[in-house]
Amino acid sequence: MPDWIIIILKSITLIIILFTFTKLLGSKQISHMNIFDYITGIVLGGIVAVHTIDPNLNLLYGIIAMFIWFIVPFAVEWGSLKSKAFRNFTEGKSTVFIQDGKIMEDNLKKEGFTTDDLLEKLRDKDIFLTSDVEFALLEPNGAISVLPKRENRPLTAKDLGIKLAPTKEPQTVIMDGKVMHESLANLNLNLKWLETELAKLNVSIENVFMGQADNDGALYVDLYDDKIAVPEPTEKPLLLATMKKCQADLELFALSTENQTAKDMYEQNSKKLQVAIDKIETYLT
């Protein structure tokens, strides 16, 4: 057999084996790999590379070596799933770098971090003053996690005491002019609903590049033709506006009538409607 055929055959075999091994080892993201995963990857790649281009090497030896380099990391991963102590040993532990705004110099030295490295990592997190940090930790994968002091944390709706309506993830119901039936089903909607909504917007489904529906069943579309303006869903703002208008009307009736029972009725209902508006406003905006 000529060498080139051998190389082709070996390459295909090794690609298949490498693919299966890496699939079995799990799909950890590259940034989440520890040193051991990293080395394993390089060695597996190295073995494949050497055996692919050298036709004189015995393929079986290569496969044996790859198998060993696969089975040991596999066992290590399995072991670290089962035991915390083993995990600490294989994956390393996190190191505290800053506590109560004070830098732990000894820990820095132990991990081989210079002051500049630490400052750089903090600047990455938009922190320029170490005393703004309540707590910082070096994770086993080399990233730094930072908890800023309370007053330096970004303001959230919770801090302001604002109640927000919960939102679920929107679903993409149309892609490249085709209906995604599964996403529609996830929202408890059907094709009929989609057709009605598109008819309301006066567009046909073939012209829609992307269509997304949110939790409340409002449809947002992007068309192939960018010159056509598509109206945003107005159902909810309209509802809120109508409620406010009715409330104002009732108040007006209460002021203008001279009949005492009617006046009381109008006042009472305008108050009720105000309560209703307050209750539902967060959901409608």
Next chain:
Amino acid sequence: MTVGSQVKGCFASIKNIEASLETLANKVQDVEAKNAYNEVQQIISQIKDDLKKQVIYLAREEPQYK
């Protein structure tokens, strides 16, 4: 516009609100939001009943505008 027709217009708007709330309550996935919509829908339906009585009363008061 007579008082009767004004109140009738408001009554129609209230009916519209009630129906919109019902569609929203049916479409929404979140339980909390669904409950809020249903709760508000009940308040609106009470208001609707009161206004309906008023509309009938006013129609009797102003039969010439009927």
